Amino acid sequence: MPEIVIFLLIKLVMTIVIFALWMTMVPFMIWLERKVIADIQIRIGPNRVGPFGLLQPIADALKLIMKEDITPAKADKLIYPIAPALLMVPALLAIAVIPIGGMVTIGERSFTLQIMGEYRGPNGFFVPELDAGILLSLALSSLGVYGVVLAGWSSANKYSLLGGMRSSAQMLSYELPLGVALVGPLLLASSLRLNEVVNAQSNFGIWFIIPQFVGFIIFLMSGTAEVNRAPFDLPEAEQELIGGYHTEYSSFRFAMFFMAEYLNMVTISALAVTFFLGGYRLFTDIVWLQPIWFALKLMLFLYLFVWIRGTWPRVRYDQLMALGWKVSLPLALVNLAITAIVLAYVPKRAVLVLTITSIVLITIAYYGSSYNIRRSTDMTARSGYARRHLPESEETRI
Amino acid sequence: MEITGYNVAFIAIAAMTVTSAIFVVTLPNILRSALFLMFTFIGVAGLYVLANAEILAAMQLLIYVGAITVLILFAIVLTQQLMGARITQTSRNIVLGGVAAIAVFAFIATTFVSHFSKGSDMIAAQPAVPTSDPLLMIAKMLIQPYVLPFELASFILLVAMVGAIVIAKEDKD
């Protein structure tokens, strides 16, 4: 059998396994979310279907799929059906560059547990890891906007349209700080390959969350906004927009939106783990334990997402935009500049210096941003925007 | 042409790119046109991958698909009259324009085909074989010989942003 066939077979198996694992994360996430939120709200949560209600998501999914698939009469017949897929496919593809484990050696072949990862066969057969790994991942995550805009537009419903516009504007706005926040770790690792980022963290002997704390905070914030999760879940602000861009969708297509949201959340968490929490490495270098470490760290983030949703109120739309453009982006750029300067002039003590500057920067940013947001949103409230778009209240009339 | 994996992939991607491009300029619904523009750009990114230019492909996705076409979609969706409007993409000058387009295409195509088939060295710029990390090469090029164009590009973006704000800002009350 030629080596290329073996290579493709191994990659195929790996792809299937990773995709399957990823997909099972979705029902698990749904269960986790319901349980944790219930706990936060002092309820019990799902507890009837299966042990601890574990089979509840499957029952939900079955119920959802068996419902009638409705297409509104005025909907765009071509775009309406494919919009959920446009959201779902990039969400799935983005995992291809994330390493969930290190180098595995079987006989004379060795490869990383990463779909687009490195592969070494006998007789010098060598496929390197994708060069522009993180670029591809960011590019794919930015494709999700299409699904949202098109779903909102093609539903021929003003709530859907507004929801779609809001949510896509939000995703576009937060893509920038999200990308820039990742440049800090990339500079430290001096590579765009995610595997190298993981290795760099073990070489430095420290997770990048410490020297890149500012980047981490921005990433977490932008990531939450990017996947439209609470407290940035404005597109689904029920009291204003019914259900946002997926108001009209039902049955399996609705399920796809749901899955895409959870998949994106898992992907963002996986990126956070890779960039800031040392990826698949922990304590030992035993290869077969690495995916487990990865999974554990992933759980941590997923729990964090649910925790944030359970405890934070939704922000207002102008606050959201102010936070994105006036706080996150400048802060991410300052962090990038500091990282670059430190690496250029004191490369030996980079970690120490960066840790100190991170603490200083985050302190300044905390007080500065709360002032900045309050000021800018006050200004918005006073400006023509509020006068034209908000209904006149009793107080203002008096 | 022999059937290799490369050729099959090339023809598939090229066919997708060209077909989508034709849809872009013929469909009566402008939003669908924009959607197919996205597929065209994705196809171009695929061609870059086949040419071993992964970074360029990722950039193509990030910029053209992830940003430019999204903005086009935004503009369409925000323009209310376009919702469901059917437009014709041809004008009175379609014959003249078509002739001009075909002539230009024929000229460029024959130029390239004739000189490539002769195997002449009409194309002086050979794709550089990346000796080291191609990303590192790009980075070094940007900051050393091309630092001025790089900075100038950022100023162009600044001008464009200021200009966009000037045009779009609300009037003083």
Add this chain to the structure above:
Amino acid sequence: MTIPVSAADWIVINTELILVGTAMIVLLLDAFNRRISDRISPWITLVGVVGGLVSLGFLWGQEYTGFAGMLVIDSFSVLVKMAILFGTGLAVLLSVDYLRREELAQGEYYGLLLLSTVGMLLLTSSANLIMIFLSLEMLSIALYVLTGYARMRPRSQEAGMKYFLLGSFSAAILVYGVALIYGALGTVDLAGVAEALTAPGILSNPVLLAGAGLVLVGLGFKVAAVPFQMWTPDVYEGAPSPVTAFMSVSTKAAAFAALTRVLVFAFSDLSGVWMAVIWAIAALTMIFGNLVAIAQNNIKRMLAYSSIAHAGYILVAVASANQLGIQSIPFYLIAYTFMNIGAWAVVTVITRKGEEGVGLSDYTGLFWRNPLLAVSMGLFMFSLAGIPPTAGFTAKIYLFMAAVNANLIGLLIVAVVTTIISAYFYLRVTVIMFMHRPSEVSAVHVPIAAYVAIIIAVVATLWLFLFPNSTQAFTEAVWRMGL
């Protein structure tokens, strides 16, 4: 760690740095305090422009190459840069009261004006096709916005939109040409292009020819040469008058500098091919511009066609491609800057709010309403027509001499005949101003800043006629650069 920018690099871009810095100050001031900015931003801009002129004075007669050959400072570029900065400065003087009259915001206007100027300055000294494309984009994008700056006036909007669309097409054509040239020669550096063209058999390479042709089209659009001129009348008419004044001279100067550098210096070995093309374009441009200008009753449109015609005259110098021709280009550009901005200054002053009163009839008996204005306008018209005692006359003489030296007799005849034709419509304005008495004599209010601009233009127009040598020693040096 090495900083890849050397001392020579800083010298090469010091004028641009001064203007960029001024632009940043103006924009930031506007962002933080609008009231102060409205009052002082034109004066900050003027200070920056004067600073740029001073820095050019230091570069007078020197030669530098910076950024790995991407930018060159030589007498040619310094002279053209002076023309551009004079254009900017005079346009600023015109804008102060114009913006107030039309109730337009001040801050961003000057920021965009300055950034556009920076693009022009860079275009003037670009010796690399990438730089040419980028600086062309920079100046164009700022100009698109400035053209549509009077947003409430549909004409201005329309002009901005037209300019934007056609300008984008031309930029795309230009960059396509650059790509083809790179494909054929493997370099985008103008010096590298000149060197690569010495290789045997390269001149008949169709990829190269197609690329050069597309670059020519792209630049031809910016200088408004026939047949790429269709945007000019609408844009010049619709844009705010000071913006038109600015772009009709400064853009033209910068684009001609780039065109000269590309054709005469980089593609000189290809001159057998482009000579005929430029010959035809120059002849067509002169004939078309002058003939159509006759039919215009709107002064802005008339000046627009006149501007097209003048592009044709400068193309004669490009086609000559000899010492005198290259020397006469900066001289013509400087002379044209003063006389054309002068004419536009008068138009700006005469025009009423909302760009009303641009018909030729609005100039009836201007002499009785404001003699100084009428005399100045008459002088500018004489100069544009090439009648002594004005700079336009001297500039045309240089041009015609260059054409004689290059043995371009056919083109010379076209140039002389069209000059005579042009005298008709230029002098018609003069006749209307002086020979017809107005039905009612109402004084024209002229703001002081505009007066200053007009007087500077008048003085310069006369000065360049009386003392053409003041720039001649300098233009001599132009020839020395690398030819």
